[in-house]
Amino acid sequence: xxxxxxxxxxxxxxxxxxxxxxxxxxxxxxxxxxxxxxxxxxxxxxxxxxxxxxxxxxxxxxxxxxxxxxxxxxxxxxxxxxxxxxxxxxxxxxxxxxxxxxxxxxxxxxxxxxxxxxxxxxxxxxxxxxxxxxxxxxxxxxxxxxxxxxxxxxxxxxxxxxxxxxxxxxxxxxxxxxxxxxxxxxxxxxxxxxxxxxxxxxxxxxxxxxxxxxxxxxxxxxxxxxxxxxxxxxxxxxxxxxxxxxxxxxxxxxxxxxxxxxxxxxxxxxxxxxxxxxxxxxxxxxxxxxxxxxxxxxxxxxxxxxxxxxxxxxxxxxxxxxxxxxxxxxxxxxxxxxxxxxxxxxxxxxxxxxxxxxxxxxxxxxxxxxxxxxxxxxxxxxxxxxxxxxxxxxxxxxxxxxxxxxxxxxxxxxxxxxxxxxxxxxxxxxxxxxxxxxxxxxxxxxxxxxxxxxxxxxxxxxxxxxxxxxxxxxxxxxxxxxxxxxxxxxxxxxxxxxxxxxxxxxxxxxxxxxxxxxxxxxxxxxxxxxxxxxxxxxxxxxxxxxxxxxxxxxxxxxxxxxxxxxx
Ligand code: C2E
Ligand code: CA
Ligand code: CA
Numbered sequence: 001x002x003x004x005x006x007x008x009x010x011x012x013x014x015x016x017x018x019x020x021x022x023x024x025x026x027x028x029x030x031x032x033x034x035x036x037x038x039x040x041x042x043x044x045x046x047x048x049x050x051x052x053x054x055x056x057x058x059x060x061x062x063x064x065x066x067x068x069x070x071x072x073x074x075x076x077x078x079x080x081x082x083x084x085x086x087x088x089x090x091x092x093x094x095x096x097x098x099x100x101x102x103x104x105x106x107x108x109x110x111x112x113x114x115x116x117x118x119x120x121x122x123x124x125x126x127x128x129x130x131x132x133x134x135x136x137x138x139x140x141x142x143x144x145x146x147x148x149x150x151x152x153x154x155x156x157x158x159x160x161x162x163x164x165x166x167x168x169x170x171x172x173x174x175x176x177x178x179x180x181x182x183x184x185x186x187x188x189x190x191x192x193x194x195x196x197x198x199x200x201x202x203x204x205x206x207x208x209x210x211x212x213x214x215x216x217x218x219x220x221x222x223x224x225x226x227x228x229x230x231x232x233x234x235x236x237x238x239x240x241x242x243x244x245x246x247x248x249x250x251x252x253x254x255x256x257x258x259x260x261x262x263x264x265x266x267x268x269x270x271x272x273x274x275x276x277x278x279x280x281x282x283x284x285x286x287x288x289x290x291x292x293x294x295x296x297x298x299x300x301x302x303x304x305x306x307x308x309x310x311x312x313x314x315x316x317x318x319x320x321x322x323x324x325x326x327x328x329x330x331x332x333x334x335x336x337x338x339x340x341x342x343x344x345x346x347x348x349x350x351x352x353x354x355x356x357x358x359x360x361x362x363x364x365x366x367x368x369x370x371x372x373x374x375x376x377x378x379x380x381x382x383x384x385x386x387x388x389x390x391x392x393x394x395x396x397x398x399x400x401x402x403x404x405x406x407x408x409x410x411x412x413x414x415x416x417x418x419x420x421x422x423x424x425x426x427x428x429x430x431x432x433x434x435x436x437x438x439x440x441x442x443x444x445x446x447x448x449x450x451x452x453x454x455x456x457x458x459x460x461x462x463x464x465x466x467x468x469x470x471x472x473x474x475x476x477x478x479x480x481x482x483x484x485x486x487x488x489x490x491x492x493x494x495x496x497x498x499x500x501x502x503x504x505x506x507x508x509x510x511x512x513x514x515x516x517x518x519x520x521x522x523x524x525x526x527x528x529x530x531x532x533x534x535x536x537x538x539x540x541x542x543x544x545x546x547x548x549x550x551x552x553x554x555x556x557x558x559x560x561x562x563x564x565x566x567x
Contacts, residue, residue, distance in 0.1 A: 030111070030133030031058075033069075037089070037117065037125050039082070040068035044127070053111070053134055055104030074100040074108070089117045089125045098135065110139035152224035154202055155209045163223040163231065164279035170235075171277040179272040180243055182232040182300075183286035184212075184250065187264040189228035201227075204259055211253050215246075231286065240302075243269055247300040254298075266293035267300035313361070317372050320358045325381035331358050332382065334389050335556035338565055339406070339527060339549045342541055347565055349406025351442070351549060352390040353556045354382075366410075374412055383415040387428060393559060394434045402566050408440040408470060413450050416443065416458055426465055436466035440491065444472045448483060459488040470527070475515065485522055492519040496530025499550070502539045513543040520544065 031050040036042040046058040060066035070078060077099035088095045095115045100108055115130020150162040158166075170179060186208070192201040205227065212230065216222055219235045232250070237243060247267055254260050268290025272282055288311060289303035301307070324332040336350035356364040373379040390409045397405045415421055429436050441462065447455045459469050470491035471484070475498055484492075498512045512528075519526045528540050531550030540548055557565065 028131060028133070030131055032129070032131045033115075034118075034127055034129040035069065037085070037128055040064055040070045041128075043069055053103075053109070053132065054101065055107070072101045072103075074102060085128070092117065092119070095128075095130065098139065109134055110136045154205060154227070155224050157209060157222055157224035157230070160223065160225045160283070163225070163233065164283070166233070167272075167279040167282055168277065171272075171279075175274050177235060178237055180234045180237060181270045181272065181282055181286040182234060182243070182247065182250065183225065183268045183270070183283070183290050184230045184232075184254070185266045185268070185287070185290045186228040186230075186260065187266065187298075189263075192259075192263060204257065208254065208257055208260060211256055212250070215249055215253060220246075225283065229287075231283070240271070243271070243302075251298065251300070261298075264298045266290045266298065268292070268303065269300060270303040314372055316358075316361055317356070317364060317369050318376055318378070320356060320361060320364075321369065321373050321376070321378045321382055324356070324385065325378055329385045329389075332356055332385055332389075334386065334393065335558055336393070336407075336562040337549055337556040338554045338562065339408070339547050340553045341547055342537075342545060347405070348547055349408065349438070349440075350562055351408040351410075351556075352386070352393065353410070354386050370412070374414055377414070379412050379414050380418055383412060384424065386410075387425060391428055391432050391434060391439075394438060395432045396559075397563065397566070398434050398438075400563060400566075402563075403435070404438065405566060406438050406440060408442050410442045410472065413443065413446050413455065416447070416455055417451065422458060422461055425462075425467075429465075429467075437468065440468040440470050442470045442472040442493065443489075445474070445476065447487075452483075456486065456488055463488055463490070471524075473529075474519075490524060491527060492522075492524045493527040493529050493549075494519075494545075496550075499528050499530050499532075499536055499540075502536050503533070510539075512539070516540075516543050516545050 028047060028049050031053050032045075032047040033043055033050075034045040036044065042064050043061045044063075046061050048058060050056060050058045050061060054061075054072055056067060056072070061069055073081065081097055081099060084097055085095055087093075095113065095117075098110060098112050101111055102108055111132050112135045113130060113132045115128050117125035118127040118129060120126045150158055152159045167181075170177070186205075189201065192204070209222070209224075209230065212222055212232075215232070219237070221233045223231045223233060225231050232246070234243065234246065237246075247269065250267060251265075254265055268286045268288065270282060270286035270289055276282055285303045289301045289307060292301040292303075292307055293299050320331055324330075333355050334352045335355055336352055338350055339348045340346075341348040354366045354370070356366075356369045358364075370379070373382045387409055390407055394405075394407050397407075429439070443455075443459070463469060468490040469488065470493055471487065471489045472493045473495045474492045476495045492515075494512065494515055498510070498515060501510045502512055516526050525546045527547040527549055528536075528545050529549050531537055531540065531548045531552045533552055536550075537548060537552060554565070
C-alpha cells in the first residue's frame with residue numbers, strides 16, 4: 001500500500017489548518033498575530049480584524065511598513081509588557097496582559113492580549129503568536145466599579161477603605177518616611193440632620209470639602225472617613241511645627257463656613273510612628289486625639305505620650321471595673337466618712353465613698369473612676385455592688401446595736417434613670433434587716449440637666465419607701481432656688497466651695513448662712529461638706545447648720561474604724 005510521505009502529511013495538515021483559520025480569524029473580535037521577539041514586535045502575520053481593532057490595515061503593520069505595533073501601545077505599558085514577555089518566555093508560560101492602545105484615529109482602547117512563544121530546537125523563543133481582543137467595555141465597567149469602591153459618593157473623595165489600603169501600603173513601602181493623619185471631626189452632625197434635614201447637611205459637607213481641598217498638595221491628600229469625619233494624610237513634613245501650622249490653616253478654612261463655626265469641630269493629629277502598620281489603629285489614635293479637644297472649643301490636639309498614658313490608664317480602669325462588675329468585686333470597696341450632728345455633738349451617720357484597688361493601678365479615687373464607669377455604662381452594675389456593700393455595712397451596724405446610724409450612698413443620674421433601679425433597690429433592702437429610713441441616697445444637681453420631671457417622680461417613689469434623699473454638692477451645678485423647691489429631697493449638702501468661702505471672704509458677706517436658712521425654709525436639713533477647721537465649724541453652729549462632714553472631724557475611714565467611732 002502506498003502511504004503518503006511525511007512531507008505530504010504535513011502539507012495536508014497545514015492546508016486544513018489554514019482553512020480553519022480562514023473561517024475563524026475573520027470572526028475574531030480582535031486580531032491574531034505572529035511576530036518577531038523584538039522591541040518593535042515586528043509583525044509577520046496579522047489577521048484582518050486588525051483594522052477594526054487598531055484602525056490600521058493588516059499590511060500596514062506587517063514588517064513595520066507604516067507603523068511598528070509597539071507604537072500603537074500606550075507608552076506607559078511598553079516596558080511592563082516587554083518585562084512580562086521576558087518572564088513568561090523564561091518559564092515557557094502563556095502571556096496574558098491588559099493594556100491600552102491608541103488607534104489610528106487617536107481613540108483609546110483597552111485590549112487583552114493572550115500569546116505564547118514559539119521555541120526553536122535550542123529552546124530559545126524565535127517568534128511569538130497570539131490574539132489581541134478589545135475589552136474596553138468590560139474594562140470601563142470594572143474601572144467604574146473600582147471608582148465606586150474607592151470613593152465616597154457624596155464628596156467624591158477617596159473613602160476610608162481606600163485610605164486604609166494606602167496607609168498599609170505606605171507602612172510597608174516606606175516605614176521611615178514622616179507621615180501624619182490629621183482627622184477633622186465635625187460636631188453635632190445629627191443635630192444638623194434633625195434640624196435642617198439631610199439635604200442641608202449634605203450640601204454643607206460638599207461646601208466644606210470644597211474648601212478643604214484647597215489645602216491639598218502633592219504630599220497632602222484629603223480622605224472621606226465618614227459623613228462627619230475627614231482626614232488629611234500628610235507625608236514628608238518637616239516636623240511638628242509644620243503640622244501645627246497646617247492645623248491652623250485647616251481651622252481657618254473650616255471657619256469660613258458660618259454654620260460650622262456654630263456647630264464646631266475638633267482636629268486630632270497622629271504622627272505615624274515607624275512600625276505602625278495597623279491602619280485601624282492609626283485612625284483610632286487620630287480620633288482619640290480629636291476626642292481630647294475640649295467639647296466647648298474648636299481646636300486641635302496631638303496624640304502624644306501623655307494622652308496615650310491617660311488612655312492606657314483609662315483602659316486599665318475599665319478593665320478593673322469590668323472585672324468587678326462581672327467576676328470578682330473585691331477590688332471595689334467602700335470607706336465611710338462620719339457625719340457629725342452639730343446639735344447633739346454625736347455621730348449621725350456615714351457617707352459611703354467608693355474606692356477601686358488593683359495591683360497595677362493601686363488605689364483609685366472615685367473622682368477618677370466614677371466618670372469612667374458612667375461613660376462606659378458600667379456604673380449600672382458597679383452602682384448595684386456599691387449599694388449592696390453599703391447595705392451589708394448597715395446590717396452589721398444594726399447587728400452591732402447601732403440601730404439608728406444613717407448611711408448615705410452616692411447615686412449617679414444614669415442609675416436613677418435605669419428602670420430596674422428602684423425595684424432592685426427595694427428588693428435588696430427587703431432581704432436585709434435594716435430600716436430604710438437609715439438609708440439616704442445622694443444625688444447631684446446634674447439631675448437638673450437630665451430628664452428632670454421623670455427623676456423627680458422617681459425620687460418621690462423612693463421617698464415613699466421611707467428612704468431619704470439628699471441633694472449633693474449644692475450650689476455648684478445647675479440648680480436654681482425656684483426648682484430646688486420642687487425637688488423631692490430631704491437633705492441639702494452644701495458644697496465645700498461655700499464652706500471655703502467662710503474663710504476667704506468676710507464671714508458676714510458669705511452667703512453660706514443664707515443658703516442654710518433658705519434650705520430650712522424649704523424644710524430640708526443641711527449638711528455642710530468639707531469642713532476643715534474650727535472657725536468654719538463655729539460659723540456653721542452659729543448659723544444653725546444641722547450636720548457637718550469634713551477632715552476637721554474625720555477623714556473617710558475603713559469599716560472597722562467607722563464602727564469604733566460609734567462605740
Ligand atoms: P462627694 O459626694 O462630694 O464626697 C465628698 C468628697 O469630699 C469625698 O471625696 C471626700 O473624701 C471628700 N472630703 C470630705 N471631707 C473633706 C474635707 O474636709 N476636705 C476635702 N478637701 N475633701 C473632703 P472622694 O471620696 O474622693 O469622692 C469624690 C466624689 O466621688 C464624691 O464626692 C462623689 O461625688 C463621688 N463618689 C464617691 N463614691 C461614689 C459612689 O459610690 N457612687 C457615685 N456615683 N459617686 C461616688
Ligand atoms: Ca456625696
Ligand atoms: Ca458632695
